[in-house]
Amino acid sequence: MEAEPAADLAGVPDAFQRLWTPHRMVYINGENKPSDADESSCPFCRAPGQADDEGLIVARGESCYVVMNLYPYNPGHLLICPYRHVSWLTDLTDRETIEFTRLAQKAMRVLGEVSHPHGFNLGVNQGAVAGAGIAAHLHQHVVPRWQGDSNFMPVVAQTKALPQLLEDARALIAARWAVIDEP
Template sequence: MAVVREPSDRSSGPEEQEGIGESDGFQRLWTPHRMAYIKGENKPTGPGEDDGCPFCEIPKGDDEDGLIIRRGAAVFAVLNLYPYNSGHLMVCPYRHVADYAELDDAEALELAQFTQRALAALRKASGAHGFNVGMNLGTVAGAGIAAHLHQHVVPRWGGDTNFMPVIGRTKVLPQLLRDTRALLAESWPQD
């Protein structure tokens, strides 16, 4: 949960800290949940599926706890724990593969179909104006978890890039992930 402090508030966090100095006039939006991402918590320890790969672990649990929106035969759709925008999801093969070229025909087909259905679900649920869809293949390309292929589907709206992410490097998300998961699962097109 984010906590906003007024400019006149001299605290540097949710708890009052005495003697810190004079106010600089800035408001603070505290997002302590982001620290897990910054510290790399729950990141794999290596490239193997037994090295703590979250995309291998998530499907072993239930959909709500794992934020899984829909399961297919070869792939599944799951919300991103650290979304760029509300509704940011990923389509992942169950099989632990790093590169798009490693997918077999059935996996590639279902990944494409799930991406189409994700677009439809996000349009229905949120009225997204557009999307960023893509994969970062390899660490140098920006993949946070390079050992397990995943395709991002990020909904976009006019004006969603404002001063918060540009200047403040902070995203304000209007809905809890569990609520977003439930809404998208309900909006997912019937197979």
């Protein structure tokens, strides 16, 4: 019986360069996603009860706050969340709507100064069918974008290379947030 070629054995080096991202499995498997509208299982309801660095909170307003996305598309990917556990943009009060929008505007200004992106994706996915990973708690994505930041990796390998740790990005953004002027 012939021995198997070395390239067929698990863990044996071959010609492929691999980026292993096992941390993504928690997202794929649904960890931190509330199973229903139960506020006690909602990560967006739990985060404000933690210290800012522990909860990855960048800034706190009166009715809304800004937090790093635990599963970012790009470095500096922020989420704007109301403190109140509501699912729909139409459920916000006028006061919450104004602060929700102003925090998104300031997030863009701060990220512009800290990271110098070429553009942004802003998005609110309403309902699981529309792509909301946590449909029970409203949140808006603020994603900085750079020319050429997306390549074949997310499409072919379901992998995104991120050059900055969440904690490091949070510290830079939070420091700048504290000193940037409002419009």
